[in-house]
Amino acid sequence: MGKLTDVEIRSWISSGVPGTKSDGDGLTFTMSAAQAKDRAASWVLRYRFGGKARELTLGRYPEITLKRARELATSARARIQEGVDVAREKQLQNVERATAKTLRELSADYIEKVFPRLAANTQKQRRRHIQKIIVPKLGTVLAKEVTPGDVVTLIEGVGKNSINVAELVFTALSEIFKHGLARHAVTTNPCAGISVAAICGKPEPRRQRLKLSEAELRAMFAELSTIGVQNALAVKILLATCVRLGELARAEWDHIDLEAQTWFVPDENSKTGKGFTIPLVPAVVDWLKELKELACGSRFVLPARQARRTVNLGGDAPFEQRALNAMLHKLCDRLDGKVRRFTPHDLRSSARSHLGALGVNILIAERCLNHSLGGLVAVYDQHDYLDERRSALAVWTDFLLACEADKAWRPTGDNVIPLRAEVAA
Known part of the structure; x- marks a missing residue:
């Protein structure tokens, strides 16, 4: 390392030309077309592990200076020599942070990302079930730690008042976890294999619509x-x-x-x-x-x-x-x-x-x-x-x-x- 200077980096950033420059020993300074518009760039450490090429993103410039990037690269190199795949380690840490969401946070993310695709009445009904029933009962629990037992207890309580509402609450909860799986915020859906009918029995027969003669x-x-x-x-x-x-x-x-x-x-x-x-x-x-x-x-x-x-x-x-x-x-x-x-x-x-x-x-x-x-x-x-x-x-x-x-x-x-x-x- 040591090929780049701060002056060269600032000059390149100012030019707004996408590309990659090496500081040596695998440390590279990269600027994509999207980053060039914002006059920003990233530090990436390129290395081989188990015979395969790997990359570890160290951070964005200018938040990570040239001096700090060299320090991070040196530290990562040492861990690689110890047999640690630092890119995979960071990936697992990111997954761990994602799965640290509480059910309240996951529900909010579901509402933000999924609700725009739902009909207005469905949004209104589901929001009420989430905010009035699901979040008050399970909102503080980490989403990844919600168990099938938690789901059964929740649905059983709701079903004592209305089996039809219990079905709607169960649907909302299941959809939240499906969203969580897609976002890698959870690894399992605790609603899988659970039946509202098995918990609460058969729902009340729906009232038949009338045809006024x-x-x-x-x-x-x-x-x-x-x-x-x-x-x-x-x-x-x-x-x-x-x-x-x-x-x-x-x-x-x-x-x-x-x-x-x-x-x-x-x-x-x-x-x-x-x-x-x-x-x-x-x-x-x-x-x-x-x-x-x-x-x-x-x-x-x-x-x-x-x-x-x-x-x-x-x-x-x-x-x-x-x-x-x-x-x-x-x-x-x-x-x-x-x-x-x-x-x-x-x-x-x-x-x-x-x-x-x-x-x-x-x-x-x-x-x-x-x-x-x-x-x-x-x-x-x-x-x-x-x-x-x-x-x-x-x-x-x-x-x-x-x-x-x-x-x-x-x-x-x-x-x-x-x-x-x-x-x-």
Whole structure:
């Protein structure tokens, strides 16, 4: 060693020309194209161990000076002479540091790296399970030291209150460890081989979605005004457009073009994470115009109605979705058995069922609900079927208006839905 000088190094750094220069005895000063842009470089010790060429990165220049690099190289040479592969030793030390993460730190890394690829609703639900259940119980434990027994204890505790939640928590925990394996932060997944069913038993049967019959729809419309104008309009819009409650709750007037009769649901508001356009039929446009007057300048189609909520959320905010659930419970109480108890999501399943009963092609009906069709259809068929969906929703809304007016509804020439006979794969 001793071929380089500080003056030569500074001059080379200033030139910004990538390359490698030797100081002798394996110590090299390297500057990649990326480093050249930042006027930085690295010290690398090149040596042979077991007949193979090896490299040990000593550090970056200028943090590691020429003098310090020579000292580090001399020390490393001595260890090599003692039979230590210093590059492999450093690699193992880096792995050890990576595996020293607590589960709290690994969870935070998982949220940062993986969440952007997940749907908004999945992010919200999983974040809650991680931050409210997983981290409080296991957050301080080193991720590599979490055992299958820890997992069983956690899931068993959650399962005492809800087996369905236990399954979701288990999924979140397993995904965190899968991420840890990919990042070499852990060497095993303690969730492997564990079954929530074996710990907690069978989950509660999921509530079946309802299809409100024509008679139930008529009975509901007769009392709908009793839950307030905004709530009643929200129910009618949910039915007529087939949207999810969350998509309506987060809708802003900037997303809606009343003149073009379209409503664009942006990526961040869509459950699938992919934006889509909803055709608006004239009746829905009229309902939205009513809501716009009631919004009193809010940017949201359904703004918060309680001062406490606007204060907590820092000003203009969307309405609380649970409020509509509560209103529907009151409505069902008032109907006294004329209509089965239903939720906002049951309005969506009712719409889908009636679309089928009205003769709407299954592909168009699924597009109306913005369902992912999967398979080759999802890959090759990129048509949005806007015109076909508009026609289908027009017939469906006519049916709803007849129910609301308590008038008979029969298919006529005006109710013919122009649908494609088949869809080419």
